[in-house]
Amino acid sequence: MSTEQTxxxxxxxxxxxxxxxxxxxxxxxxKRIGLLYMYSIAIFFSVAVxxxxxxxxxxxxxxxxxxEASTYNKTFTLHGVIMIFLFIIPGIPAVFGNFFVPLLMxxxxxxxxxxxxxxxxxxIIGAAIALSTLVFGEGSADTGWTFYAPYSVKTGTNVSTSxxxxxxxxxxxxxxxxxxxxxxxxxxxxxxxxxxxxxxLWSTYATSWIQILATPIIGITLLMIIxxxxxGVGLFDxxxxxxxxxxxxLFWIYSHPAVYIMILPAMGVVSEIIPVFSRRRMxxxxxxxxxxxxIAFVGYLVWGHHMFTSGMSGPAxxxxxxxxxxxxxxxxxxxxxxxxxxxxxxxxxxxxxxYSLGFIFLFLIGGLTGLVNGAxxxxxxxxxxxxxxxxxxxxxxxxxxxxxxxxxxxxxxxxYGRMYNIKRATRAFWVTFIGFNILxxxxxxxxxxxMPRRYYDYLPEFQGWQVVSTVGxxxxxxxxxxxxxxxxxxxxxxxxxxxxxxxxxxxxWETSSPPPLENFHQAPVFKKPTYED
Amino acid sequence: MENNHSHSISDKTYIFIWVxxxxxxxxxxxxxxxxxxxxxxxxxxxxxxxxxxxxxxxFMHLKFDSKIIGIMVLVTxxxxxxxxxxxxxxxxxREPIV
Amino acid sequence: xxxTITSHAVHRDDEASKIGMWLFLFTELxxxxxxxxxxxxYRHLNSAAFANAAGELSVLFGTINTIVLITSxxxxxxxxxxxxxxxxxxxxxxxxxxxxxxLIFMINKYFEWSAKxxxxxxxxxxxxxxxxxxxxLFFLLYFFMTGxxxxxxxxxxxxxxxxxxxxxxxxxxxxxxxxxxNAGLYWHLVDVIWIYLFPLFYLIH
Numbered sequence: 044m045s046t047e048q049t050x051x052x053x054x055x056x057x058x059x060x061x062x063x064x065x066x067x068x069x070x071x072x073x074k075r076i077g078l079l080y081m082y083s084i085a086i087f088f089s090v091a092v093x094x095x096x097x098x099x100x101x102x103x104x105x106x107x108x109x110x111e112a113s114t115y116n117k118t119f120t121l122h123g124v125i126m127i128f129l130f131i132i133p134g135i136p137a138v139f140g141n142f143f144v145p146l147l148m149x150x151x152x153x154x155x156x157x158x159x160x161x162x163x164x165x166x167i168i169g170a171a172i173a174l175s176t177l178v179f180g181e182g183s184a185d186t187g188w189t190f191y192a193p194y195s196v197k198t199g200t201n202v203s204t205s206x207x208x209x210x211x212x213x214x215x216x217x218x219x220x221x222x223x224x225x226x227x228x229x230x231x232x233x234x235x236x237x238x239x240x241x242x243x244l245w246s247t248y249a250t251s252w253i254q255i256l257a258t259p260i261i262g263i264t265l266l267m268i269i270x271x272x273x274x275g276v277g278l279f280d281x282x283x284x285x286x287x288x289x290x291x292x293l294f295w296i297y298s299h300p301a302v303y304i305m306i307l308p309a310m311g312v313v314s315e316i317i318p319v320f321s322r323r324r325m326x327x328x329x330x331x332x333x334x335x336x337x338i339a340f341v342g343y344l345v346w347g348h349h350m351f352t353s354g355m356s357g358p359a360x361x362x363x364x365x366x367x368x369x370x371x372x373x374x375x376x377x378x379x380x381x382x383x384x385x386x387x388x389x390x391x392x393x394x395x396x397x398y399s400l401g402f403i404f405l406f407l408i409g410g411l412t413g414l415v416n417g418a419x420x421x422x423x424x425x426x427x428x429x430x431x432x433x434x435x436x437x438x439x440x441x442x443x444x445x446x447x448x449x450x451x452x453x454x455x456x457x458x459y460g461r462m463y464n465i466k467r468a469t470r471a472f473w474v475t476f477i478g479f480n481i482l483x484x485x486x487x488x489x490x491x492x493x494m495p496r497r498y499y500d501y502l503p504e505f506q507g508w509q510v511v512s513t514v515g516x517x518x519x520x521x522x523x524x525x526x527x528x529x530x531x532x533x534x535x536x537x538x539x540x541x542x543x544x545x546x547x548x549x550x551x552w553e554t555s556s557p558p559p560l561e562n563f564h565q566a567p568v569f570k571k572p573t574y575e576d
Numbered sequence: 577m578e579n580n581h582s583h584s585i586s587d588k589t590y591i592f593i594w595v596x597x598x599x600x601x602x603x604x605x606x607x608x609x610x611x612x613x614x615x616x617x618x619x620x621x622x623x624x625x626x627x628x629x630x631x632x633x634x635f636m637h638l639k640f641d642s643k644i645i646g647i648m649v650l651v652t653x654x655x656x657x658x659x660x661x662x663x664x665x666x667x668x669x670r671e672p673i674v
Numbered sequence: 675x676x677x678t679i680t681s682h683a684v685h686r687d688d689e690a691s692k693i694g695m696w697l698f699l700f701t702e703l704x705x706x707x708x709x710x711x712x713x714x715x716y717r718h719l720n721s722a723a724f725a726n727a728a729g730e731l732s733v734l735f736g737t738i739n740t741i742v743l744i745t746s747x748x749x750x751x752x753x754x755x756x757x758x759x760x761x762x763x764x765x766x767x768x769x770x771x772x773x774x775x776x777l778i779f780m781i782n783k784y785f786e787w788s789a790k791x792x793x794x795x796x797x798x799x800x801x802x803x804x805x806x807x808x809x810x811l812f813f814l815l816y817f818f819m820t821g822x823x824x825x826x827x828x829x830x831x832x833x834x835x836x837x838x839x840x841x842x843x844x845x846x847x848x849x850x851x852x853x854x855x856n857a858g859l860y861w862h863l864v865d866v867i868w869i870y871l872f873p874l875f876y877l878i879h
Contacts, residue, residue, distance in 0.1 A: 154687070154690045154694065155690075155694060158694075217701050220697075221694055221697045221698060221701075222694075224693070224697055225690050225693050225694045225697065228644070228690070228693055229687055229689060229690040229693065230690075252651075255697055255700055255701055256651075256652060256655050256700060256701075256704055257704075258701070259701045259702070259703075259704035259705040259707070259708065260659070260704055260705075260707065260708045260711075262705055262708075263705050263706075263708035263709055264708055267712070267818070270818060274797045274798045274814075275798050276797050276798050276802070276803070276810065276814070277814070278712060278716075278811065278814060278815070278818075282807065283807055283808075283810040283811050283814070284716065284719065284720045284723065284807035284808035284810070284811050285716065285811055286715070286716075286719065288666075289663075289712060289715055289716075292663050292666070292711075293708060293711070293712070296659055296663075296708075296711075343655055343658055343659070344658060344662060346662075347662065347665075347666070355666045356665070356666050356667070356668070356669035356670045356671070357669065358665055358668075358669040359662075359665040359666035359669060362662070362665050363662075363665075584755055584758055585751075585755065586755075587752060587755060590748060590751050590752055590755070591748070593748075594744065594745065594747075594748040597744045597747075598741060598744060601737065601740050601741065601744065601872075602737075604872075604873055604877060605733065605737055605877065608733075608873070608877035608878070608879060609879065616878075616879075620873035620874070620877055621870075621873070623873070624869050624870050624872075624873050627869045628866045628869050628870070631747060631862050631865060631866050631869070632862070632866065634751075635747055635748075635751045635858075635862045635865075636858075636859055636862045636863075637855075641692070642689070644693075645692070645693065645696050648696060648697070648700070649696070649700075652700045652703060652704070655704075656703070656704060656707045659707070659711055660710075660711055660714060663711060663714075663715060664714075664715075664718075667715050667718055667719065668718075
């Protein structure tokens, strides 16, 4: 990288394994693949953020402001597809998972390095197909990221291509999960038993199981949509005896567990960060490990809560509602254990911890409003309103997004061997955090007052909160820009960080920063105890 | 190398397994012509599952593989059954459309 | 649990390959699982129509294909026990037999499908569109599921062909045959899926 700094260890993976673009595009080094994911994800994230900004701008006043209704429909569809399939689902697992799963267990790579590279290519191909709908065919899809039948089968827009893109991206996600599961099973350093694993590995393990067992369902469902559009007759067509609601079942059988694909890795990151910055061992290690598995399993049982007003049978609604409340238990176990770890710790408020605390705060709001959605009676009132939009942005962006930022600030010195500016990072955090709340909190109020989601127009009485929310989006984006500028500057010009700047005790800190090609200079042996005394 | 564990099934056993699979196939064809009414699907699926189990246990070597793979198969089966059962809570209790 | 690190720079872990293969099989199972779920629900909603429509399928064809696939499962299992006994020649013969059975299966399937298409039962055709509700769904699912299964037969055959090529190059040996084992696992899975497709489509009366 830059030349004026010589303090970085010369044998790091940026230097080893070839130079130039081709060496990166053909690499099987898990660290480089992680970075490839990070750079591509950053691009798609920025695109989707811009789409989000445009939507907020449209909503600053009732009626048409900057775009037509149909453009608005396409914008929120693309915003959703990119954010979900290109940012949040691959986000933490593909970037930090790839980089740190082997490092955390003292391995030299993942179990199947070539397959790993193939996942990245599938990801890029899927992304290219998704974005190609903007240019080719009859315009990008306008169905929302959920592609609900029967509209997705009837609309003239380019649904088949978008759906195929999601199918390819699903494959990429499956292969990543498969790789991590095998890696965790087979490649832990000598001496590291299952309950010696860092908690991030536990959350990755649970996540990967969801990727393996739920993603195929969406794959086949999307193929059904494509077949239906190609043949002109289909499985969800009531005139043939089919049932459009079955599509919703199939869709959410995947997409609800997918929510846990998104949030579990973030929880894992927070579970790594909190003990390090409160200088205490993790309170309730096993409880957190098992709660990851419990969330993964219970996550399979609750998909129906997306469909309470769809015409599903009464008993099904009651059962899904009860099961939904069960998810709160393992989630709360985690939150309480994090707080118990912080309690009486010697807290060092560095940016990674700030983002983690931001995560806990926002996830708490997201989680508690989730209970409002999960109750049958209140759900009827707020279904398909801005309340839902507020809820899932608190969980997905406030949760996973902030978890991603926390991981970025925590592991950055290991990845680049340099340190970003701590003061600037702290400032960026506060701007982002405040902007976030100004942007999304009004949505709860608007939703309760009856503002539907996915509408480009609204009644004049909603305008006050809509303006607040739009202003919030500007603050949030300012914060994001501050954060990224600081990070990029740190990667290029930051001071060398040393091997273990945070005084961490997991295995990734034992090697040099950035790590050498095969991670460790000599084969590491796991030293007990890390968490339990 | 312990990787290539040498437990193996003799060819004779394989042929025996094959014959039993054939017998089960004929059994399920025959059973389909007997009117079990409501149980017909159950009988068919029971025989199919027996066959699948035999294939997995002997042909796919679950019998000799590490236990963890067997557990994984079980988890996968449970998750899939969960999908079916929970979906039936909807369709089993739908009000008929008049 | 820990591996014996061999002197080679590239360390080989057969158990990892096997776990990876099984995990992949799980995704295949659930890919079909989604379709089985759709089948189950629609059969529940249209049970009489499904029984009617199934009358169009030939139990004889279905049974023959079931026997063919089960036998091919036997031959591939025998090929693996042959390579374990260092009999590469016999392993290859057994794999070729497996491929021949796969071909017979596909030929059978071809005749079956052509007959249905000849009757205008392919989704979108005239006769198909005039079917009472429910029967159309049956044929849609029939073509979708057996089609996807046939696609897997082709993929599995390619996998087996690769294994034969590796055997020819002596890249698969008595000490290193995990690729062949994985091909076997894949092939058995294709068999298992057919074991369920057969009664669900051919044996409803």
